[in-house]
Structures are given as C-alpha cells and as structure tokens.
Amino acid sequence: GGIMTGKQCSSSSIRYLNQSEAVALDQDLFNEYKFSVDQLMELAGLSVAMAVAKVYPPSLYKSSLIVCGPGNNGGDGLVAARHMKLFGYKVAVHYPKRTPRPLYENLLHQCKNFGVDIVEQLPHPKDLINDYNILVDALFGFSFKPPVRDELKPALDALLDSGLPVCRYSKVIYLLFCCT
C-alpha cells in the first residue's frame, strides 16, 4: 500500500508532507491510481487558485503575479493563472525558463488566450508592490535541489524580497481538496 492507503482526511490529521512523502504520493497517484500528469496538474492548479481566492479574495487583492519555474510546479502555476483569471483577478505570469514540452507550451498558450499577461522582465523586487497585490510561488516543487542556480535567482528574489504576500503551495493543497 502507498501513502494514500487508509488515510482519512480530517482537520486533526492534516499535516504537511515532506519531500520524500510528496514524491511517494506522486508515484502512488500515477502507478496505483492511474492518474495522468495533466489530470493531476489541472487538479493542483485549480486547488491553488481556490486556496488563493479564499485567503486573498480578488475583491481585495485584484492584481496577482505568478512566478513559474521550469518543472511541473511551474505547470501547476500556469493552470492556477488561468483559473485565477476566471475568478476575477488581473493575472500576470513570469515564466523565465521554459521547458519545451507540449504540456507546458499548451498551458502557456491557454494562459495567453485567457488574457493572462506574460511578463518577460520583472522590475526590481521592491517595485513589484506598484503593480501587484499578491504573488504566487510556483517556482519549484519537490525536485528542487539547492542552491538555486543564477538563471532563476531573480525570480526567487522577487518572491523573497517584494514585501508582498506570497502564496506558497505544495501537494498537500490538492490532497486536501480531494478529500473535502
């Protein structure tokens, strides 16, 4: 049995997964439950958008910036961007390192078609506050190996140094939404 087996979701049993548990859960979802990557990514991104909207409603935090990394975590961010746009946010995506795979290319295409603004060059972290009310961290998931390489350092600095609220997420979010 995998990590999902026999687990009940109740508020008292909710806790964060560590990196190896998140990887194991992923393997369970693929191998035992036969989910596809796009299915899981759509569920993850929608859950992120719903969680963000619950904590930072678009009526109060109108303008959002989602910082997307090169892997599946970045893909979750692209999905979240599309849903957040539908929820009424003004949405911008910064996606500095693009992995040439149809999965990501199609998600980016969908973002553009949904009116998400693609920002190539970020302003200085301290100036982000002039344009945005919240940031969403979709830079790395469980395959991140520190230290961060130079190519993605500016994206990370934006998330660390803006002074804006930053929504961070992990697998646990969509597990919660699966269970409730």
Ligand SMILES: NC(=O)C1=CN([C@@H]2O[C@H](COP(=O)(O)OP(=O)(O)OC[C@H]3O[C@@H](n4cnc5c(N)ncnc54)[C@H](OP(=O)(O)O)[C@@H]3O)[C@@H](O)[C@H]2O)[C@@H](O)CC1
């Ligand atoms: N598995 C699934 O199907 C699903 C997973 N989901 C989500 O995906 C997350 C895991 O996704 P993932 O395995 O693609 O890896 P992720 O952490 O996003 O990034 C890897 C990228 O980062 C790069 N990189 C690493 N270290 C670096 C460094 N120091 N500095 C710079 N770059 C660095 C690395 O580059 P590389 O080292 O390979 O050249 C690679 O390009 C998981 O946490 C969950 O949120 C959901 O979508 C549901 C479906």
